[in-house]
Amino acid sequence: MIIKKPADIKSDEITPESVYIDRRKFIGTSAIGLTAAALGSRGSKLLAQDDRQDDELTSFESITTHNNFYEFGTGKGDPSRNAHTLRPRPWTVTVEGAVENPGEYDLDDLLRPHTVQERIYRMRCVEAWSMVIPWQGVPLGDVIARLGPTANANYVEFVTLLDPIQMPGQRRRVIDWPYIEGLRMDEATHPLTILATGLYDRDLLNQNGAPLRLVIPWKYGFKGIKSIVAIRFVERQPINSWKALAPNEYGFFANVNPEVNHPRWSQARERRIGKFRKIRTLPFNGYGDEVAHMYAGMDPRTLY
Helix, strand or coil: CCCCHHHHCCHHHHCHHHHHHHHHHHHHCCCCHHHHHHHHHHHHHHEEEEEECCCCCCCHHHHCCCCCHHHHHHCCCCHHHHHHHHHCCEEEEEEEEEECCCCCEEEHHHHHCCEEEEEEEEEEECCCEEEEEEEEEEHHHHHHHHHHHHHCCCCEEEEEEECCCHHHHHHHCCCCCCCEEEEEEHCCCCCCEEEEEEEEEECCCCCHHCCCCEEEEEEHHHHHCCCEEEEEEEEECCCHHHHHCCCCCCCCEEECCCCCCCCEECCCCEEEEEECCCCCCHHHHHHHHHHHHHHHCHHHHHCC
């Protein structure tokens, strides 16, 4: 489904949350919803797989009040209380490294040539909870193609804003700031990967990573870096922040694998925010038909 950029939508054109949820009756219970139709037969396989899950959309309130964003505090409710200090406009993104078109881009200029799409994705966090979120964003692969990575660009590294005044959580050395994440080039250009700018037909709120964040639905939530200010094309695998902080618990790939437990909890089952019943966790968060081939021949125990 192609939609307008959230910033261009008038308030009376915003689809109410209740309408979004009712619409699920017409598009089935697929975690990727409308994206499945665009993916053709492969999308149909995903739809059949996802029918085994409870994929009612998570409420806007839950999505915007239960967050991991340590730049605003380590508690799940801290970001919604503290993120008002972030100034998401104006915003620039620096493009660096092995790329033909480096430079400092205004956010609108970086995204304007590309079409914003709606993607309904299941998102999984390591603490055994998950959400189903209607994102709006631009395929990262489209942006990368325009920037022109060179043959030496094997990975894409992302960096969050470093500003302890806007992000008071950075005054504590919880993480070696700024927050850094990375993807292998094939992961970054996969059609399911997006640079998100909104959810529920609204611009991203600060606590959700305004104005620009990464969304990769087959990975654990800590890969969804927020408030991105730099994109770097590099030859060697980046050292992402959580792997640097706790390498015995977090890896680079962060693919959802229910058979590999986190050292402090099981990954086999999960609970949707707002629900009490736990459901089984699917490999690659239910997107195995689309992404498993990228990891063929690799030890699945190392993909987390």
